[in-house]
Every structure is written in structure tokens, then in C-alpha cells.
Amino acid sequence: MxxxxxxxxxxxxxxxxxxxxxxxxxxxxxxxxxxxxxxxxxxxxxxxxxxxxxxxxxxxxxxxxxxxxxxxxxxxxxxxxxxxxxxxxxxxxxxxxxxxxxxxxxxxxxxxxxxTMTKTYVDKIEGTKAKLLDTRKTTPGLRKLEKYAVAMGGGTNHRMGLYDAVMIKDNHIAVAGSVAKAVAGSKAAGRTDIQVECDTLDQVQEAVDAGANSLLLDNMPPATLIEALRIVQNRLPCEASGGVTLETIRAIAETGVDYISVGRLTQSAxxxxxxxxxxx
Incomplete structure (x- = not known):
């Protein structure tokens, strides 16, 4: 954008x-x-x-x-x-x-x-393959403008809203009953853009086995991210998210994740x- x-x-x-x-x-x-x-x-x-x-x-x-x-x-x-x-x-x-x-x-x-804040984060992960993503943590009514600002700072826009793509988060999994059931429901509806939020390595394996198209690795420290990527084996793009700061983003990027999403770009700049x- x-x-x-x-x-x-x-x-x-x-x-x-x-x-x-x-x-x-x-x-x-x-x-x-x-x-x-x-x-x-x-x-x-x-x-x-x-x-x-x-x-x-x-x-x-x-x-x-x-x-x-x-x-x-x-x-x-x-x-x-x-x-x-x-x-x-x-x-x-x-x-x-x-x-x-x-x-x-x-x-x-x-x-x-x-x-300006986006640029500081982008500069911090320069030389890695990771791309910086924004989130839906935007000011109501200003989402398009704030995501535009992220792009101007060198970041990459994530989904604009709930209508863009399927993102199965912990509450969806809790209601559906399991990662596999949640993914199956989206697949039955014909969706091919299914991202699953994973809090544990067991969920990573379950999401891969269920046929997710991408993973959001939530609040995982670098060592756990590396283990998650070993499970995925480059079969799916992986995004790290959750509490990412300017001090921690470089170590996260060096694990080899494809994307890192940072809510504070639009929430706290x-x-x-x-x-x-x-x-x-």
C-alpha cells in the first residue's frame, strides 16, 4: 500500500x-x-x-x-x-x-x-530475511491511514481487516475444540488462506498436519521459534508475534522466521x- x-x-x-x-x-x-x-x-x-x-x-x-x-x-x-x-x-x-x-x-x-518508528524496526532487522508486519491494533477510523504510514516507513501491511483472510486464534480454537477442527471448518468453507496462531510446539505440529497455509508463532522466545521452524521445515511461512520490542526484534529475526508483526507500530508510536x- x-x-x-x-x-x-x-x-x-x-x-x-x-x-x-x-x-x-x-x-x-x-x-x-x-x-x-x-x-x-x-x-x-x-x-x-x-x-x-x-x-x-x-x-x-x-x-x-x-x-x-x-x-x-x-x-x-x-x-x-x-x-x-x-x-x-x-x-x-x-x-x-x-x-x-x-x-x-x-x-x-x-x-x-x-x-518513523517503523523505520527504526526495519533498520534493526536489516540483513535478515524477516519482513516487518503491522497488525489490526489501529485507531478506529484511521486504519488505512496508519497502515499507509507503516508502508511509508518500510514495513509491510498485514491483513486490513477480518474480511481479508482467515486467522485462527486461541479463542477460535477453544470454541472449535481443536486446531484440526478449526482448520477443517475453514477448509470446508473453501478457504485457502488459513493462518493459525500457535502458542505451543504441539499446536505447531497440529496446524501443519491439519493443512494450515501459514503460522503465527505467538510469544515464543527465540529458542522455541527455532524448534517451531524445525517442525515446519520451510513448508509454510511463519510469523513471530507477541511483545516484540526494538530490543528483542533482531534476535527474533535471526531465528529465520519470515515475518515479525509489531502492534506497537500503530498502537504506541x-x-x-x-x-x-x-x-x-
Whole structure:
């Protein structure tokens, strides 16, 4: 997902929600303090090193309040920039720029924070075969945008939602009765994209024997991951998951797993520091 993740209608809907909660019935400060004919020019500047994501939203956000706003991008999403780099320049009616400022910065800082954290994880496993995956641990309503940010940071998108692929987890197994019964149910429905979450080596063997298409090895330390991979013998792609941190991911990758999923990419990434600096 390296293209614009939202359709024009989805972008409009996102801006509707963002402005409804921030501007509501009107920006009473701008409307009472700023002359209607005043204009401004501002730079969007990176105040720390970062991977940028979300610039494609700047134009529709500002133009929603006034079509006269003009946005010129100096870089593109996915670029790594150093502190002090200008990302874009914006000119237009002062009221519109001031009213849209917080919405624009909030989403740009949030998505760029995700992209920046993703890059640190990707860099940590460089040289191994493992690919970094995101998860469904996203902010409700922002999943496409947050997964886009992961891609901008060099990560790989996992399934978008429950409709994408079968992932049989511990609770599904508990209700179905066993790994084998759960896999059989999906196969009977014609599914060929069956991933099984395995907490133990016995479950790994059972999932392989049942005909799973891939495995999610959950909360296994590196030594156990190596044993699981010996059972699999390269017959299925294997993903490691569960409590992965920047300090542990390299050792996990060096076991030979194909994928490592990290929920904190979208769940816990801190916003980066980006400023909208007006020219005086």
C-alpha cells in the first residue's frame, strides 16, 4: 500500500469528522480576531529527524476551508528528512490557515510518527530475511491511514481487516475444540488462506498436519521459534508475534522466521515534532 490509501470520498469523510470535532460551528477566535481579507504564508517544518507520511492530506484539508489556499510540497511521503527540513509551504486566507492548522498537524505528526518508528524496526532487522508486519491494533477510523504510514516507513501491511483472510486464534480454537477442527471448518468453507496462531510446539505440529497455509508463532522466545521452524521445515511461512520490542526484534529475526508483526507500530508510536511556522 504505497499509493494514496483513501479514495476522494474517504478523504472528504475523514476531513468532515476532523473539522466537526475541532471547528464545529465555527472558529470563533479566527472569526473575531482575524480580518476576513487577511492572508498568510507559512512553512511546515520538521523539528526532528523523521520519515514523513500524510503530506497528501495537506492540500484537501486546507482547501476545504478556502479554495484559495495554495500548498507546495518540498518532499514526498516516505522521505527521510532531518530536523530543520521544510516539508511544504502554504499560502492563503489567514482565517482558513489558522483554523485548519491543528487538524493538519495532528494527522501529519501522527502518521509521520508511525512511519518513523517503523523505520527504526526495519533498520534493526536489516540483513535478515524477516519482513516487518503491522497488525489490526489501529485507531478506529484511521486504519488505512496508519497502515499507509507503516508502508511509508518500510514495513509491510498485514491483513486490513477480518474480511481479508482467515486467522485462527486461541479463542477460535477453544470454541472449535481443536486446531484440526478449526482448520477443517475453514477448509470446508473453501478457504485457502488459513493462518493459525500457535502458542505451543504441539499446536505447531497440529496446524501443519491439519493443512494450515501459514503460522503465527505467538510469544515464543527465540529458542522455541527455532524448534517451531524445525517442525515446519520451510513448508509454510511463519510469523513471530507477541511483545516484540526494538530490543528483542533482531534476535527474533535471526531465528529465520519470515515475518515479525509489531502492534506497537500503530498502537504506541509517538507523534513527531512538526511545526507550522508563519512568515512575519
Amino acid at each position: 504505497t499509493h494514496c490509501p483513501l479514495s476522494a470520498a474517504e478523504i472528504d469523510a475523514f476531513i468532515d469528522i476532523a473539522f466537526a470535532e475541532d471547528i464545529g460551528t465555527g472558529d470563533i477566535t479566527a472569526e473575531t480576531v482575524i480580518p476576513a481579507d487577511a492572508t498568510l504564508s507559512a512553512d511546515i517544518n520538521a523539528r526532528q529527524d523523521m520519515v514523513v507520511a500524510g503530506l497528501f492530506l495537506m492540500e484537501p484539508i486546507f482547501k476545504r476551508l478556502d479554495a484559495a489556499c495554495r500548498i507546495t510540497l518540498d518532499i514526498k511521503d516516505g522521505d527521510y528528512v532531518q530536523a530543520g527540513t521544510r516539508l511544504a509551504i502554504i499560502t492563503g486566507p489567514a482565517r482558513a490557515l489558522l483554523s485548519a492548522e491543528r487538524t493538519a498537524l495532528n494527522i501529519l505528526q501522527h502518521l509521520s510518527g508511525i512511519a 509517538p507523534a513527531v515534532d512538526i511545526g507550522l511556522d508563519f512568515h512575519t
